[in-house]
Amino acid sequence: MADTPAVVEYSMTEVATHTTKESTWLVIKDMNDGDTPKVYDVSSYLNDHPGGAEVMMEVAGQDATNMFEDIGHSSDARTEMKKFQIGLLKLTDEEKAKIAQEAAKKAERASRQGGGLNPLAVLVLLLAISVGYYYSNQRS
Numbered sequence: 442m443a444d445t446p447a448v449v450e451y452s453m454t455e456v457a458t459h460t461t462k463e464s465t466w467l468v469i470k471d472m473n474d475g476d477t478p479k480v481y482d483v484s485s486y487l488n489d490h491p492g493g494a495e496v497m498m499e500v501a502g503q504d505a506t507n508m509f510e511d512i513g514h515s516s517d518a519r520t521e522m523k524k525f526q527i528g529l530l531k532l533t534d535e536e537k538a539k540i541a542q543e544a545a546k547k548a549e550r551a552s553r554q555g556g557g558l559n560p561l562a563v564l565v566l567l568l569a570i571s572v573g574y575y576y577s578n579q580r581s
Protein backbone atom coordinates (compact mmCIF):
# COMPACT_ATOMS: atom_id res chain seq x y z
CA MET A 442 0.00 0.00 0.00
CA ALA A 443 1.32 3.44 -0.91
CA ASP A 444 0.44 5.14 2.37
CA THR A 445 1.97 2.52 4.64
CA PRO A 446 5.54 3.52 5.42
CA ALA A 447 8.11 0.75 5.42
CA VAL A 448 9.11 -0.31 8.92
CA VAL A 449 12.74 0.48 9.65
CA GLU A 450 14.46 -1.71 12.19
CA TYR A 451 17.55 -0.65 14.14
CA SER A 452 19.78 -2.87 16.20
CA MET A 453 20.62 -1.97 19.81
CA THR A 454 24.25 -1.58 18.69
CA GLU A 455 23.21 1.12 16.24
CA VAL A 456 20.93 2.86 18.76
CA ALA A 457 23.86 2.92 21.20
CA THR A 458 25.89 5.13 18.81
CA HIS A 459 23.35 8.01 18.99
CA THR A 460 24.20 9.61 22.31
CA THR A 461 24.90 13.24 21.43
CA LYS A 462 22.59 16.27 21.63
CA GLU A 463 22.67 16.41 17.84
CA SER A 464 21.49 12.82 17.61
CA THR A 465 19.76 11.40 20.68
CA TRP A 466 18.11 8.04 20.19
CA LEU A 467 16.41 5.89 22.78
CA VAL A 468 14.28 2.78 22.99
CA ILE A 469 10.93 2.71 24.79
CA LYS A 470 8.63 -0.32 24.86
CA ASP A 471 5.06 0.48 23.86
CA MET A 472 2.68 -1.00 26.43
CA ASN A 473 -0.26 -0.32 24.11
CA ASP A 474 1.32 -2.28 21.32
CA GLY A 475 2.21 -5.62 22.85
CA ASP A 476 5.33 -4.15 24.51
CA THR A 477 7.00 -3.70 21.12
CA PRO A 478 10.30 -1.83 21.62
CA LYS A 479 10.33 1.30 19.47
CA VAL A 480 13.23 3.56 18.57
CA TYR A 481 12.85 7.31 19.10
CA ASP A 482 15.00 10.20 17.91
CA VAL A 483 14.37 12.87 20.55
CA SER A 484 17.13 15.30 19.45
CA SER A 485 14.63 17.94 18.31
CA TYR A 486 12.60 17.54 21.52
CA LEU A 487 15.40 17.89 24.10
CA ASN A 488 14.81 21.61 24.74
CA ASP A 489 11.01 21.27 24.74
CA HIS A 490 10.85 18.26 27.07
CA PRO A 491 9.09 19.34 30.33
CA GLY A 492 11.34 16.95 32.26
CA GLY A 493 14.43 18.58 30.74
CA ALA A 494 17.17 17.51 28.35
CA GLU A 495 19.43 16.15 31.07
CA VAL A 496 17.29 13.09 31.93
CA MET A 497 16.94 12.19 28.26
CA MET A 498 20.70 12.43 27.77
CA GLU A 499 21.25 10.05 30.68
CA VAL A 500 19.44 7.29 28.80
CA ALA A 501 20.56 8.23 25.29
CA GLY A 502 21.44 5.17 23.24
CA GLN A 503 19.74 2.89 25.76
CA ASP A 504 16.41 1.28 26.62
CA ALA A 505 14.64 4.07 28.57
CA THR A 506 11.40 2.14 29.23
CA ASN A 507 11.82 1.87 33.01
CA MET A 508 12.69 5.55 33.45
CA PHE A 509 9.86 6.59 31.14
CA GLU A 510 7.29 4.44 32.97
CA ASP A 511 8.56 5.29 36.48
CA ILE A 512 7.77 8.96 35.88
CA GLY A 513 4.20 8.01 34.96
CA HIS A 514 4.00 10.03 31.76
CA SER A 515 0.54 11.30 30.82
CA SER A 516 -1.44 10.14 27.80
CA ASP A 517 -0.57 13.49 26.19
CA ALA A 518 3.11 12.61 26.54
CA ARG A 519 2.41 9.20 24.97
CA THR A 520 0.69 10.86 22.02
CA GLU A 521 3.52 13.40 21.70
CA MET A 522 6.20 10.70 21.59
CA LYS A 523 4.73 9.16 18.42
CA LYS A 524 6.15 12.15 16.50
CA PHE A 525 9.67 11.08 17.37
CA GLN A 526 9.43 7.39 16.54
CA ILE A 527 11.83 6.50 13.75
CA GLY A 528 11.48 2.74 13.75
CA LEU A 529 11.41 -0.49 15.67
CA LEU A 530 14.16 -2.25 17.57
CA LYS A 531 15.56 -5.17 15.64
CA LEU A 532 14.70 -8.33 17.52
CA THR A 533 15.64 -11.96 17.13
CA ASP A 534 12.83 -14.35 16.09
CA GLU A 535 12.83 -15.70 19.65
CA GLU A 536 12.35 -12.23 21.15
CA LYS A 537 9.55 -11.51 18.65
CA ALA A 538 7.80 -14.77 19.54
CA LYS A 539 8.08 -13.98 23.25
CA ILE A 540 6.54 -10.52 22.77
CA ALA A 541 3.70 -11.98 20.64
CA GLN A 542 3.07 -14.61 23.30
CA GLU A 543 2.93 -11.99 26.07
CA ALA A 544 0.55 -9.84 23.98
CA ALA A 545 -1.74 -12.82 23.38
CA LYS A 546 -1.76 -13.61 27.11
CA LYS A 547 -2.56 -9.99 27.93
CA ALA A 548 -5.44 -9.95 25.39
CA GLU A 549 -6.81 -13.19 26.78
CA ARG A 550 -6.69 -11.86 30.34
CA ALA A 551 -8.47 -8.67 29.24
CA SER A 552 -11.22 -10.57 27.41
CA ARG A 553 -11.71 -12.89 30.37
CA GLN A 554 -12.10 -9.92 32.68
CA GLY A 555 -14.45 -8.02 30.37
CA GLY A 556 -16.60 -10.88 29.12
CA GLY A 557 -18.46 -13.62 30.94
CA LEU A 558 -20.45 -13.37 34.14
CA ASN A 559 -18.86 -12.45 37.40
CA PRO A 560 -19.86 -15.31 39.81
CA LEU A 561 -20.15 -12.91 42.75
CA ALA A 562 -22.49 -10.62 40.80
CA VAL A 563 -24.66 -13.64 39.88
CA LEU A 564 -24.81 -14.68 43.54
CA VAL A 565 -25.81 -11.19 44.71
CA LEU A 566 -28.47 -11.02 42.00
CA LEU A 567 -29.91 -14.42 42.97
CA LEU A 568 -29.95 -13.37 46.62
CA ALA A 569 -31.74 -10.12 45.79
CA ILE A 570 -34.37 -12.00 43.75
CA SER A 571 -34.98 -14.51 46.58
CA VAL A 572 -35.30 -11.77 49.21
CA GLY A 573 -37.72 -9.85 46.96
CA TYR A 574 -39.74 -13.02 46.37
CA TYR A 575 -39.83 -13.79 50.11
CA TYR A 576 -41.16 -10.36 51.05
CA SER A 577 -43.72 -10.21 48.24
CA ASN A 578 -45.07 -13.61 49.38
CA GLN A 579 -45.24 -12.45 53.00
CA ARG A 580 -47.35 -9.43 52.11
CA SER A 581 -49.96 -11.45 50.14
Ligand code: HEM
Nearest residue numbers: 481491492496497500505508509512514515518521522525
Ligand atom coordinates in the same frame (compact mmCIF):
# COMPACT_ATOMS: atom_id res chain seq x y z
C1 HEM B 1 9.74 10.67 23.38
C2 HEM B 1 9.86 10.52 24.69
C3 HEM B 1 9.27 11.44 25.73
C4 HEM B 1 8.25 12.34 25.65
C5 HEM B 1 7.38 12.69 24.43
C6 HEM B 1 8.10 12.95 26.96
C7 HEM B 1 7.16 13.91 27.29
C8 HEM B 1 6.97 14.45 28.54
C9 HEM B 1 5.89 15.33 28.92
C10 HEM B 1 4.79 15.83 27.97
C11 HEM B 1 6.04 15.62 30.23
C12 HEM B 1 5.12 16.51 31.09
C13 HEM B 1 4.33 15.63 32.05
C14 HEM B 1 3.41 14.66 31.34
O1 HEM B 1 2.62 15.09 30.48
O2 HEM B 1 3.51 13.45 31.61
C15 HEM B 1 7.24 14.95 30.68
C16 HEM B 1 7.77 15.04 31.95
C17 HEM B 1 8.88 14.38 32.38
N1 HEM B 1 9.60 13.46 31.68
FE1 HEM B 1 9.32 12.95 29.77
N2 HEM B 1 9.03 12.42 27.82
C18 HEM B 1 9.76 11.49 27.10
C19 HEM B 1 10.80 10.71 27.58
C20 HEM B 1 11.29 10.78 28.85
C21 HEM B 1 12.38 9.98 29.35
C22 HEM B 1 13.10 8.91 28.53
C23 HEM B 1 12.59 10.36 30.64
C24 HEM B 1 13.62 9.86 31.64
C25 HEM B 1 14.73 9.31 31.30
C26 HEM B 1 11.65 11.40 30.96
C27 HEM B 1 11.57 12.06 32.16
C28 HEM B 1 10.63 13.02 32.48
C29 HEM B 1 10.59 13.71 33.76
C30 HEM B 1 11.55 13.54 34.92
C31 HEM B 1 9.48 14.57 33.68
C32 HEM B 1 9.06 15.57 34.75
C33 HEM B 1 8.01 15.00 35.64
C34 HEM B 1 7.58 16.04 36.66
O3 HEM B 1 8.27 17.03 36.85
O4 HEM B 1 6.52 15.82 37.23
N3 HEM B 1 10.86 11.62 29.85
N4 HEM B 1 7.78 14.23 29.65
